[in-house]
Amino acid sequence: MNIIDKRNSLARHASRRYRRRSRGAIRNIAIHHSATTSGSAEAFARYHVNNLGWPGIGYHYVVDRDGAISWCHDLEVVSYHVGNSNGMAVGVCMVGDFRTQTPTSQQREAALELTQFLMNELNIPVDNVWGHIEFPGYSWKPCPSISMTQFRSQLAERTGQIDRSAIPSPTYVAGARQRTILSRGDQGDDIMALQERLNELNFMPGPIDGIFGPQTFDAVVRFQRAAGIAVDGIVGPQTRAALRDFDGNMEIVEHGSPTDEPDEREEIFTSESRRMLRHITPLMRGEDVREVQQKVGAMVDGLYGPETAQRVRDFQRRENITVDGIVGPQTWRALDRVSPNEHPSYTRLISLQTPFMRGDDVRRVQRALNVTVDGLYGPITEQAVRNFQRREGITVDGIVGPQTWSRLFS
Ligand SMILES: [Zn+2]
Known part of the structure; x- marks a missing residue:
């Protein structure tokens, strides 16, 4: 690594100084x-100081097109580059406009090597290496305009961590030559395309082998649940459309301030000891993810996938806080106000069957709908569910899936 120490040579503000932190406060790159x-680095420092009035350059490191790295700040310096997340992040900037350019190979290599060095130095796992756009409040910002999934999988390869992410795969397209309905036991290219798409959406269908086996079936079921459509493990027109559109209409959140300076809440944000959670590949996992899933009524599997992100967005909307599907300090604080049992988590699809389905979840549904609480999902409970669905303006099918569940309990 070719690192040039510029900590004392770059432009600085005449009087303003950045705050400092302990290294232990750093959680993200x-x-x-x-x-x-x-x-x-010299030009960015002048711009940040002279035009924006910042204490100094916003980044800790700048990686030039030729792969040379400028070291701009101690890691303890809380400089400006990701707004309210500045306190917990180190900023690495690659020179270039990657909306129209690509990083040079030397530059990419240097950025990977530097990031790997920082991960070791600060004990940061690969799933805490985020692009600017992946930080709370920045989903509108096309930065860094490279695939972070790919960047992270390259890091994971180098560091020997298990790479759970997919190699970017072709989009799943419904074409004329395809069978209309795919189900267990089917084989072929269309199954492979299905698996690729499920993989892309982090539903982990197992090996991409073109065989619709139990793992693919399971992934389809989990996807259908997450998408709030009929859950049958069969890929028909509805599931196809949902696969195509899933997460395609994520909210674009306008950020109040176009700069990367923190607002007045920054002090509170940086005092947070919990890590931020979001839907990235490879998926973030852990006890903190379970806690969030429990509280927002997502399926509790300890993996921060698209369904969890969707439930978090629903939660944020209800709480009237920034809707971005990311659990940052603001969302953590809102979650702290939720008692663990207020929003029971969704675990399975409940429908009218013979014999009747039974369980505590059926009791909860009955209690919420004011029908006799006997823990059996019979026709009267089903009718009450239909009535409820009609009042809520959602699909009336008498089946308690994720959507009905979250309407009932949030
Ligand atoms: Zn940026």
């Missing part, structure tokens, strides 16, 4: 592009 076709 933030990857940026400069959004300029050329540039240097």
Whole structure:
């Protein structure tokens, strides 16, 4: 690694100084592009100080097109680059506008090597290496405009961590030559395309082998649940459409301030000891994910996948806080106000069957709908569910899936 120490040579504000932190407060590595076709640490420092009035350059490191790395700040310096997440992040900026350019191979290599070094130095796992756009409040910002999934899988390969993410796969397209309905036991290219799409959406269908086996079936079921459509493990027109559109209409959140300066809440944010959670690949996992899933009524599997992100967005909307599907300090605080049992988590699809389905979840549904609480999902309970669905303006099918469940309990 070719690192040039510029900590004492770059432009600085005459009087303003950045705060400092302990290394233990650092939880994320933030990857940026400069959004300029050329540039240097010197030029960015002058711009940040003279035009924006910042204490100094916003980034800790700048990686040039030729792979040379400028070291701009001690890691303890809380500089500006990801707004309210500044306190917990180190900023690495690659020179270039990756909306129209690509990183050079030397530059990419240097950025990977530097990030790997920082991960070791700060004990940061690969799923805490985020692009700027992946931080709370930045889903509108095309930075760094490279695939972070790929960046993370390259890091994981280097560090020998298990790479659970998919190699970017072709989009799943419904074409004329395809069978209309895919189900267990089917084989072929269309099954492979299905598996690729499920993989892309993090439903982990197992090996991409073109065989619709039990793992693929399971992934289809989990996807259908997450998408709030009929759960039958069969890929028909509805599931196909849902596969195509899933997560395609994520909310774009406008950020109040176009700069990366923190707002007045930053002090509270940086005092947070919990890590931020979001849907990235490879999926974040852990006890903290379970806690969130429990509280927002998502399926509790300890993996922060698309369904969890969707439930978090629903929660944020109800709480009237920024809707971005990311559990940052603001959302953590809102979650702290939720008692663990207030939003029982969704675990399975409940429908009218012979013999009747039974369980505590059926009791909960009955209690919520004011029908006799006997723990058996019979026709009267089913009718009450239909009435409820009609009042709520959601699909009236008498089946308690994720959508009905969350309407009942949130
Ligand atoms: Zn950025």
